[in-house]
Amino acid sequence: MSGTGTDGDPASGAQTRGDDAVDGAALAVELDGITKRFGDVVANDGVDFRLERGSVHALLGENGSGKTTLMNILYGLYDRDAGTVRVDGQPREFGSPRDAIDARVGMIHQHFQLVEPMTVLQNVILGHEPTERGLVDEDAARADVHDICQRYGFAVDEHLDTPIRELDLGAQQHVEIVKSLYRGAEILILDEPTAVLTPQEVEALFGVMEELTASGRSLIFITHKLEEAMETADEITVLRDGEAVGTVPAGETTREELAQMMVGREVLFEGADRETTIGDPVLTGQDLVVRGDRGLVKVDGVDFEIREGEILGIAGVEGNGQSELAEAIVGLRPVEAGTVVYEGEDVTDASRRQLIRDGVAYIPEDRQQEGLVMDYDLRRNALLGNQTVAPFVERGIVDWDSVGDHAEEIVQQYDVEPHDTSAVAHSLSGGNQQKFVVGREFEHDPRAILAAHPTRGVDIGSIEFIHDRLREMRDEGLAVLLLSSKLEEIQQLSDRIAVMYEGEFVDVVEPADVTERDLGLMMTGSSVGDDAASPDVAAESGGEQP
């Protein structure tokens, strides 16, 4: 199954992989020692990466491991701090994507860059219109685009005059690829191309990728899904915390090995040794069904129970329904079926505002879209979510003095830099934004907390502080639901861990009973079951899959 492109491909078929220089044809892409810093955060740390001509090279890693950053550097969107970029053997300096496109590098972003009201044809030729005496030569364009579609089996040529917004996302993605090909791309970067697709659309995409490599094009496939990498790629490079952990041929690796590389070393479990007794259920859900933004069922029959003084961790590869589950619980997303009960009351259809009043705090996944108003200063942001909470608002009137004091407390206690509540949110670094949001939600005086990635982008010291605070609040008897893509975090904090895969809980386990590697495997849908700790079982289930 793996190495589909390898068989028909003379360039990468025979030779051994690794760092050896390649005889004959130059590598399509060669990145050496790429380093990129954002402020104090090192997003890429001396990353080496080689893409062979006519092959698919998967870039695998958890969220935040630096995959997209690396590719944005190759595509000219970011300037690198160190390292060299070679395309077709030539050293390159791309100041902007335009330079990259001129060097025949194309990138299909996760969020499509299409003009919705314009037709497929207009989108494809946008910026590269063939002209005749100053006018767009639409016939020539149409013939060219038609040609490309024919050659690679895209179905979009029937829709050339259809506005983009009438196409589904799978077809839109094809349009993006056709657009890149029309601009002459020989090297294509696909950034998490499957994230928004249905299984059928994913299959169609893999077919297209096969066609592309068969015609000699080289693809970089960014993903955090093990199977996808193994199914489509010739080689897989794993990134973790901005470093390239290693490159392996897809045909010679196992899910197990990849999971281990992605997640890293095993860690000591700190969460297990506490003495607090767990109380009555605070928040329970039964047979929850929730739909995602595209109307697909993202949560499919989930039961959960969070008790007083307990942290329930939800582990899972992003996009498997965790976000939708959290949003449904806190009242931001309608529940399709099932019930949510909070402190003995049915809150399935309760509004967010109702739940805020009842003491359900929520640290959102996206601090810049949801958690903060970027144009507001911290004082005004301190009111966000507190609009119904005394003493900040009484009888509809805002008491800015007490809101200001509250902002001051958050900034001091959670060490938000700058220590200045008149600073505008967008001027803060991501970590400080996060600390402010966490502080605000923790100080709501909640009874239950849903924390989605509470330490994302936060520096080590503050992670420690936020973790301690979470434990403290748990010990005070709060019910905590923790979503995180960091397995260490889940393991350290959780009293129980639910592993979510494709909208369902694969299993609920005690952190002491599983290793991170087990969790990593379960996150890809393999049930480890009772013998969680047994490596044999894990290896077996891993071996079956490919």
Added chain:
Amino acid sequence: MSETHGDGDGTGASGSGADDGGRDIPEPVRRGLARLVDASVIERIGIALASTILALAIGLVIVAAAGYDAVLFIDNMVYGALGTYNVAELFGTQNRIAKTLRPTVTFILTGIAVAVAFRAGVFNIGVQGQFVVGGFAASITIVSIAGTFPSTATGAAIVIVLATLAAIAAGGLYAMLPGILKAYAGANEIITTIMLNFIASGVVFYLIDSFFRPDGTFFVRTDRFPGHVQFPQLFFEEASFSLVGLAIALATAAIVFLIMERTRFGYDLVTSGYQEEAATYSGVDAKRTIVATMTFSGMIAGLAGAVYVVMVLSYYSNPASIPTFGFDAIAVSLLAGNNPLGVIPAGLLFGGLESGGNYVNQSSDVPRQLIDGVIGLVVLFVAAPELFRMAGKRMGLGGEGR
């Protein structure tokens, strides 16, 4: 859904959004825009004044090139707007200033109506229609009930208050409709409100023509209001301007400002305008907020209609002949940065241009089109820096730390 560009990679680069927006723009332009975004209120007023002078200077060149006396033009313009060149005489017996303040009142009120909606991210282009409906509701209230109250100042006050309430209700309801359509049916409010402007004119015309047109009148209009139903004449002699009207406009600006700054409703509304997702996250019901915003905006537009008919018209005419305050209000609001207090100087500028332009028209043979062209230049010049400022803000330029 999962990994967004800058942030998902754990970099949390502040202003990662700016990278995409402003990438292709040359550095000097970026710096200029950032400077504009950071401009203080005083600087912005200074820029507006300089823009006015520059636009008038260019306008005068055009006037001269067209063969008219440019000096006389500017002379008439200033005199028409201010009534004198001597500030000490500004409020003298001639009361030219009243002719400026009269349209100013309506510009301010309709401008606030637009600003409220725009601040919440709802584009109410239907202020004109709500203004017409409100004025009509006030007028028919007055002609219907004025007879039942004594013809005294108190009686007039009661009638005016009731008429104003009717206008506020009518304007609010008329704006609530596109609000509901947007919130619950996804209908674009720009389109529905524009269409409802036409419907307002048509329906009001029909209603006046069928039910409220006095016998024997040649034009389509309601009865004139009884003479005592008007604002008290304070200080100014100009018949169709009253300080009471101006006071209502200024008080409305102040109250709306306070609502936006100091109440939960205002915070929810403004936050929805800045960042809808964040508002939703904080428990704001986006749909209800859209409806509430439109209704609130329409209520102010209705109030504008009531003040206009009581102070200026004293009857209701064919709506087609009502000036398009509701459209000019969009420019007033944009010029004011959609700030209800900023609407006051912006409304004053528009009032001055209106009155000055009228005077030029009356006292010289410069064609109306040329006058409007010069006025248009002033509006364009004054609005342009504000537009660039908004564009810069949208691109994430300016602010601290960049």
